[in-house]
Amino acid sequence: MGSEVLLSGILVIILGLCVGSFLNVVICRFPKGESIVFPSSHCPICKYPIKAYDNIPILSWIILKGKCRKCNCRIPLRYPVIELTTGMLFGIQYFLYLKNFSSNLELIPLFIFVSVLYSQSVIDIETQMLPFSLSLFGIFTGLLWALFRNTWWDYYLACAAGFAIMGMIGLVGKYIYKKEAMGGGDLVFAAFLGSFLGVKNMVTALFIAFFVSGIFAIFFLVSGMKGRKDEFPLGPFLALGGFLSQPFMNISEGLRKYFGF
Ligand SMILES: [Zn+2]
Structure with missing residues (x-):
């Protein structure tokens, strides 16, 4: 496997982690019919808006020890788990279908x-x-x-x-x-x-x-x-x-x- 392929694989996994962070919002809000865009991410308990630097997939959860910066309530383990698994799924799909692609654009669908x-x-x-x-x-x-x-x-x-x-x-x-x-x-x-x-x-x-x-x-x-x-x-x-x-x-x-x- 060429280093180029490996590098794109890692980029794909990072993209997956970020998409996973978005899927957390989708999973919470879609069944309730809420908008997935507004309001921006906030703590489910104290409604404090989550700053961009506290919204880094997985890392933020680890740094904050799974607690909200403002009210100290627990942020469920589900959030980092969904981010991690989405990253893994993206990575698996990427390496699985690598041979089928003529262009990286085909990864989007x-x-x-x-x-x-x-x-x-x-x-x-x-x-x-x-x-x-x-x-x-x-x-x-x-x-x-x-x-x-x-x-x-x-x-x-x-x-x-x-x-x-x-x-x-x-x-x-x-x-x-x-x-x-x-x-x-x-x-x-x-x-x-x-x-x-x-x-x-x-x-x-x-x-x-x-x-x-x-x-x-x-x-x-x-x-x-x-x-x-x-x-x-x-x-x-x-x-x-x-x-x-x-x-x-x-x-x-x-x-x-x-x-x-
Ligand atoms: Zn809070």
């Missing part, structure tokens, strides 16, 4: 994709919601980006197909369980996956999502941590499918070539 996937997962775990507005922003970006890709129609088709497939699974689930099995948020989120992944990878993503969530559901039921009637957020699993679909396809393609079938 990829990072928007990862950012929406990640913030929607955390929002779904915390609030059992997948805000439409965030998914729609993702769909808009995905469909716009598709126009610059070779088979643009594949992403438009996948966007509609993601919505339709989840809708049909939801209807079957409703028929079997006699209650709403799938939220509207899941449908729009699947459409978002399609708009970035295309049909083949979107179907793979849904397959991964249902397979892994099925394993988790069985684990939660058997361990007694959740009952049969409990809500089970699908968003994080859809996001996982979105992250893994391309590497999964690459690996299965490799195996197929290796074994010659």
Whole structure:
């Protein structure tokens, strides 16, 4: 690996840390329908505006020992953790797709994709919601980006197909369980996956999502941590499918070539 690649990788991770800091704001404010721009970052307890020098990803949290400079209240560990994990996700995506890029500009839609996937997962775990507005922003970006890709129609088709497939699974689930099995948020989120992944990878993503969530559901039921009637957020699993679909396809393609079938 050339030193140039390594240097850009480090820059990408730093960019990820800063985007993670922004995702903290998105995760807090989007479910409440608040603006993500105004007011600027402030302490959730004393409302004291956070100065730029206290807003450096991870470092500020460590320097302030996880406390607000003004009122000394605890700043949840979640903030630096989301910054760190976003940085890592950006780094992983960068090195994973390095070979596919002809220009660094292609990283921008990829990072928007990862950012929406990640913030929607955390929002779904915390609030059992997948805000439409965030998914729609993702769909808009995905469909716009598709126009610059070779088979643009594949992403438009996948966007509609993601919505339709989840809708049909939801209807079957409703028929079997006699209650709403799938939220509207899941449908729009699947459409978002399609708009970035295309049909083949979107179907793979849904397959991964249902397979892994099925394993988790069985684990939660058997361990007694959740009952049969409990809500089970699908968003994080859809996001996982979105992250893994391309590497999964690459690996299965490799195996197929290796074994010659
Ligand atoms: Zn404070």
